[in-house]
Structure formats: C-alpha cells, structure tokens
Amino acid sequence: MQEITATELKQRLDSDADIQLIDVRQPDEYAFAKIEGAKLIPLGDVVKRMNEIDENRETVIHCKMGGRSAKAIEVLQKAGFRGDLKNLKGGITAWSNEVDSKVPKY
Numbered sequence: 001m002q003e004i005t006a007t008e009l010k011q012r013l014d015s016d017a018d019i020q021l022i023d024v025r026q027p028d029e030y031a032f033a034k035i036e037g038a039k040l041i042p043l044g045d046v047v048k049r050m051n052e053i054d055e056n057r058e059t060v061i062h063c064k065m066g067g068r069s070a071k072a073i074e075v076l077q078k079a080g081f082r083g084d085l086k087n088l089k090g091g092i093t094a095w096s097n098e099v100d101s102k103v104p105k106y
Helices: 006-014 027-032 067-078 091-098
Strands: 019-023 058-062 085-088
Touching: 006 019, 006 091, 058 067, 058 091, 067 085, 085 091
Parallel strands: 019 058, 058 085
Antiparallel strands: none
16 A cells, blocks of 8 residues: 655645645534545445546545555545545644644643
8 A cells, every 4th residue: 555654645736736635524623633635435435425526636635643544545546436546644633743743632
C-alpha cells in the first residue's frame, strides 16, 4: 500500500497538485477536526459511495491515525477501484503534529 506523510502531502498541495482528499472518519470526528478541502465518506459508506471518488485523480485517504484509511484502501481495491490511492501515514494526528497545529487532536 502506498503511503504519504503529512509533510509530503502539504508540499504536494502547496504545489497545486491535483489531489482529492477523502476522510473516512465519522461525521462527529470530521466536525471536530478536519483537513481543509477533505471530503467526508465514512469507512462504512466508502464502497457504496466509491463513484464519488474520481479514479483519474490522485487520491489520499485519511482517518485519525491511519488504520481505517488503510482498511478503506483495501476494500476499495477489492471492490474494483482502479485509481491511485495513498494512505496518509499517521492520519489527521500526524497532520496536526507536522503541518497545522491548529487542527485539534483527540
């Protein structure tokens, strides 16, 4: 499984890379802390909503720490998703630690 660090993701976003960011946490977690521009598709809905993810764009999937997003990538690939998927290593917690300390940790 491909991974990207929070620092690498920030550099790619700052260079205007065409990345779609998918957050697979629960709505209450998303409401509390989010990465700007991320689309919420909870893990339990990711397969039935995979048509909302553009297979032609680089996709970074994240959760709180990286476990649920890794599971999301597994189920998407098993369901036939053909796009480029990367797991945000350390999830939104790493984003808060390495990139944007204003994103609350929980």
